[in-house]
Amino acid sequence: MDVARLAGVSRSTAARALGGYGSVSGELVAMVVAAAETLGYRGNALARSVSSGRSHTIGVVVSDIENPYFARAVRGIADKAKESGFDVILANTDENVEAERAAVQVFLDKRVDGLIVASATRSDSAHLLDVVRMERPLVLFDRRPDDVVADRVGTDSYADARKVLGHLAEHGHRRIAFVSATTKTPEELEAGHPLPISTIADRVRAIKDESAETGLEYQLISGVMSPELTHAAVTELLGSPGRPSALIMSYSRLALPAFQAIKALGLRVPDDVSLVCLDDTDWMTVSAPPVSAVHVPSYELGVRAAEILLARIAGGGPESTDHLLPTEFVERESVGHLSLATP
The missing domain is CATH 3.40.50.2300 (Response regulator)
Structure with a gap:
């Protein structure tokens, strides 16, 4: 863990210092706290991350949070994450690739355990390829960027x-x-x-x-x-x-x-x-x-994306990487019946 490394102590010592338990000298506590403040960590969450090597957070990047589809999906992600003891950090990109790239980098800097990304691009995906190369769990949501080999949750x-x-x-x-x-x-x-x-x-x-x-x-x-x-x-x-x-x-x-x-x-x-x-x-x-x-079962898609990401974080998950949920065409009253002879 970066806090332990920066303070020059073991993970267990850093966890004891931040968690307020066990025998740790005042000098070591001060060193660990200073390292935590430098890296922007604090509280019990930090102690947990130091001892486990995980932050228990996931980063979610969507293209338009005002779109009801993405809003419901994020709710599904958040509910499943909370159930599993994880926090969610959300970024909105407005379909802007630069904003997406910056958000992914921020999440990586914050040491999120995995990412769910609805990408704004199919081809400009170097930042997502970097995530894959780092072996940080990644789930692609809804969209399918070219050449990025990762789990994808969506529909046909x-x-x-x-x-x-x-x-x-x-x-x-x-x-x-x-x-x-x-x-x-x-x-x-x-x-x-x-x-x-x-x-x-x-x-x-x-x-x-x-x-x-x-x-x-x-x-x-x-x-x-x-x-x-x-x-x-x-x-x-x-x-x-x-x-x-x-x-x-x-x-x-x-x-x-x-x-x-x-x-x-x-x-x-x-x-x-x-x-x-x-x-x-x-x-x-x-x-x-x-x-x-x-x-489109957007809430269920969000839940499924979170399930897969959490399983990958834990070192497991399904063998396949393409996860499509079924949709339903709902016929109401907005389609007229024309004569087949209509030009």
Whole structure:
């Protein structure tokens, strides 16, 4: 342990000095306390970490804590961690890779026992590769960075999107728009440019595959990084000639301003345009009409991520590293049934 090393004493001596038990000279106590203050440690937690070699903390990095999906997942992580005697330190990155890199470094400096990271990038992952090389337990949450070999907890975003597309096709929809917050332009999405977030890449791939197989017409709407931008983009999209008959929203924070934009235009869901979201949330059950959505078990995903991380910290865990939980498509009242002859 760094405190013992800095003070020049054994772990057991440092633990006794900080825990206030056993026989330790006043001079040694002062040395250990000074080392603890230098490193920013204090109290009983430090004594425990000195004696066990662990901090009993885990670091969690998410991209948007205001997103209900991540908020519920963090609650699941925190509940499981508390049950196991671990504390959680949380960092929010706003999908900024530099903020993510800085947060990971802070957590490593604080000697967290493991990390759970919802990465903002697929390719700029040197900081995560460093964690793996250090043999610090790492669980990737939701997203799948390239070349990072670690446990990943999430869902099958490709299959979820195909399920929604199939549902729309069964209801006669042949012209759809997919709205996401990726920074890539529609032209870059169409050209197949690598997307920074694997879940959005999976959904775009599903749409393209569905189009190739069934002749589905689609538009890719991107760059809606705020409710205001989403409202403006949907307003423009639905006011243009040849508008889509259905909108697929990437996640719930985009679905609400889209719903509001439809209402503001004087259009009706689902009579004039259908609306589906790839992430469910509470307001969708009480809106008029209720919105069809993919229910993602975000709390359970958080619990599972924490379970795996804690098992890895303890030196165990499952043999596989890919941990996918099932989702459910919840059909409500926001998808209209069109004639198959509708252009």
